Amino acid sequence: MVSLREIFSKTDDETIAAKETGSPSDGKKTLKELKVGDTAQIVGFLKQNETVQKIEAMGLRPGKKIRITQKLGRGILVKTNNSRIVITSDVAKNIEVK
Amino acid sequence: MSRSIKVALAGNPNVGKTTLLNHAAKTNLKVGNWAGVTVEKKEGFLNYKGHDIHFIDLPGIYTLEPISEDEWIAYNFISEEKPDIVVNVVETTNAERDLLLTTELLECGIPMIIALNMSDEAKRIGIEVDSKQTSALLDVRVVKTNGRNGDGVQELLDTIIECADNPKPPKKITYSVQVESALAAVESLGHDGALDKRTLLARLAEGNGENQEKQKLENFFKKDIKSVIKDERYAFAHGFYNEVFKKKKNTARDITDRIDKIALHPIIGFFIFLFVIFMLFKISFDFSTPFMNWTEGVITNLFAPLVLSLLSNIGAGKWLPEFFSQAIVGGVGFVITFVPLVGMIYFLLAILEMSGYMPRIAFIMDRFMHKLGLHGKGMIPLLLGFGCNVPAVMATRTLENKRDKLLVMAMIPFMSCPARLVVFSFFAVLFFAHPAVVIFGLYFLGIAIGLLTAFILRRTAYRGRLSHFVMELPPYRIPRLRTVLQIVWVQVKSFLYRAGTVIFAASVVIWILLNTPPNLKSQSDSAAAYVGKAITPVLAPIGIKDWRISTSLIPAFLAREIVLSSMGTIYSVNVQKKSTKFHFIPELENQVKQLGEATKSAFESLVTPGLQSMQTEEGDQGLRNVIRSSFTPASALSFMIFLLLYTSCLATVAVMAREGGKKFAYLFLVYSFVIAWGVAFVVYHIGMLI
Structure with missing residues (x-):
C-alpha cells in the first residue's frame, strides 16, 4: 500500500534518476534541473522523437524563453509567451536549456 | 437553392472553435457530445442568406503531423475530404504558436478564412494585429471574432458566403x-x-x-x-x-498566474480540488432535490389527475386509464422526475470544463495517479464519467498511448453516472436513515473498484513504464451562462428523448407482459413474472428473490434508469388508488406556489454546510410502500451495488467496442458482471448478519 507521506514525497522518476546517473547528460543543463521560478532559454533537444515534435508545435522551441511556474510530482508547468504547458520530467530531461 | 458549402473549423486546442460554431449555428448542432473536449468532429447546419452552410468542427490540433487519435480525425478530414473553405481559428493572444498550423493549412491550398478569435483579450494584454496586412500577405480573408459575446460571427458568415461565391486559393508560401x-x-x-x-x-x-x-x-x-x-x-x-x-509592453497583470499560485499549490491545490469535487456533488444533490420533489408533485397531482379526468369524461374504458397510470405515469413519469438532478450535474461539469479548471485537475492529480500506474490525463475522462460514461469513453482518445487508453476505459464504467444516481437516490431514501452517506459510499465503492481494476490490469495485461505527459493548461475564463445552458439542454434533451423512446417502449412491453394472458387473477401468473422467475436463481444469492425486481432488471440493460420505470410499472398495479376530487385551477395555483417554495429551499440549501438533501419523503407513498415490502436494507444495498458495478448500459458497451475493440468490450462486460455479483454477494451476506 502506498502511504500518504510517500505520495507527497519524491516521485519514482526522481529516485530512479538519482540512482542511474551522477551527472546528467554530459554536462548539458536540462529543463528538468530548473527550479520553480527559474527562467531560461531553450537551446535544443538531446534526442528527436514524436514528443519533441508535439511540444515544439505547442510552442516550446529552441530560442524560446521559458519560466518554471510550478512542479508537482513528475509534472513541470512551463510558461512561454502566453501558453502554459505541463510536461513530465522524462520529457524535460530531453530539453537542453541555458 | 445553391449547393451546401462545406466549411471546416480548424485550430489549436482551446481556441474557442466550438463556441464560435455555437454562436453561428445556434443550438442546431447535429452531434452534441461533450463541449470543450472535441474528440470527434461535430457538425452544424445553417441556412444563411439563402446559402446552406455545413460546418464541421474538428478536434483541436497543433500541427498536421498527427500523433493521437483525435489529431488523426482532424488531419484525415482536411487532407482527404477537402472542405470548400477552411476557417482557421487563431487565438490572437497565442498567435505565434497557432501560426504553425496556419502555415500547414496554407500549404493545402484550400481557400481559407482566418478568424482572429479572442481579439478583445489580446487588446487588453497589448497585442495588436494588422488584419489588412495579414489578408494582403496571404491572400486570405481575415475576420476578428470574439467567442464570448459572438462579436464578428455575423461578419464571419458573410465572409464565408463571399468566399464561396468567389473562391481563390491562398497565396503560395515561399520557403528558402x-x-x-x-x-x-x-x-x-x-x-x-x-x-x-x-x-x-x-x-x-x-x-x-x-x-x-x-x-x-x-x-x-x-x-x-x-x-x-x-x-x-x-x-x-x-x-x-x-x-x-x-x-506593446504588457501592463495588465495576468489573473491566471495569480489564481494558479493557489490552485496549483502543492498542498493547498490538493485541498481545493477535494473541495471542488465535494461542492460538485453537494450542489447537484441539494440544489436539485426540492425541484425533483416539485416535478413529482406536478406529475402525480396535476398532470395524471388531469389526463385521468379527461379520459373518464370522454368515456374511455377500463384499460386505457390503467395503461396511462401504470405504464405512462408509473414508468416514464417516474424517470422524468429526475431531470433536475441530471441537468444540475451537467451544468456543474460544464462549468468545471469551460472555466479551464478541468485540465488542471489532471496536473494536480498526476502525482497520485502516477503512483497507481495511471496517467494524470486519465483524470479528465474519469471525471466526465460522472456525467455520462459514453462521452467519457470517447474522451480517452486524447491519451496518446494505447495502454493508458484501455486502462482508463476499463475504469470509466465504475464511475457512477446520473442514471445510476436516479436509482440510488430512490432506494437510499427508502431504506436508509442517512441516504446521503449511502450514496457517497456507493460512489466511493465505484471509484475503489475502478482503481482495483486498474491495479490488476497494470500487473497483468498492461505492464510497462508509464508514458509521459504533455498538456496545455488554458487560461481561466468565466463560462458564459448561455453556452453552459446549451450544453445542459443537449444532455437533458437526450435524457428526455430516452424517456420518450426506450423507456417508454420498455414500460409498454412490461405492462403488456404483466397483462398477458388477459384476465389474470394474480400478477404472479403473468408472462412478466414467468420471465423474472426464470432468472431469479442467478440473482437469489445476492438477495434479489422477488420476480418483480428481476423482471425489471432485464430491460435495464438498455439504460439503468429503466429499472425504476419498470418497477414503477410493475408495482403501480398493486397501488391502491386514492379517490380525491381533482380541480384543475386550484391545483395549478398550488403547483406554481410549490415551485416558488422549491426554488427558495434550493437556494437555502446552498448556504448550509454539509450534505443535507434526501431527508424528505413525500409524494407517491403507495408505490414506495409496496417496493419497501419486497426488499430488506441488505438486499436493497446489494441491489444498488449490482446496478452500480455491472455495465448495464447498451450505449456504454457499444462505445467501448468501437473505441477499444469488440473483444475488449465483451470481456469487460463479463468481468463487470462477475465483480458486481461478487461484491453484491459479499455485502448482502454481511448485511444479513448485522
Missing part, C-alpha cells in the same frame, strides 16, 4: 531557395498535374525513385529532411508573426 528548387524538381518528376505544396513536401520527404532532392537537401543543411521542412515552416510562421503582430 534550396527547398523551393528541390520542390520544383520533385514537381517536374510527377505526371499528375499541379500539386499542392503539402503533397510536394511529402513526396520530397519520401525521397524514393529518381528523386535525389532529399539527399541533396540533407547534405546541404546537414540535418534530416523532416527537420529541414519543419524549420522552414517555423521560420515562415515566425517571420509572418513578427510582420503583422505588434506586442
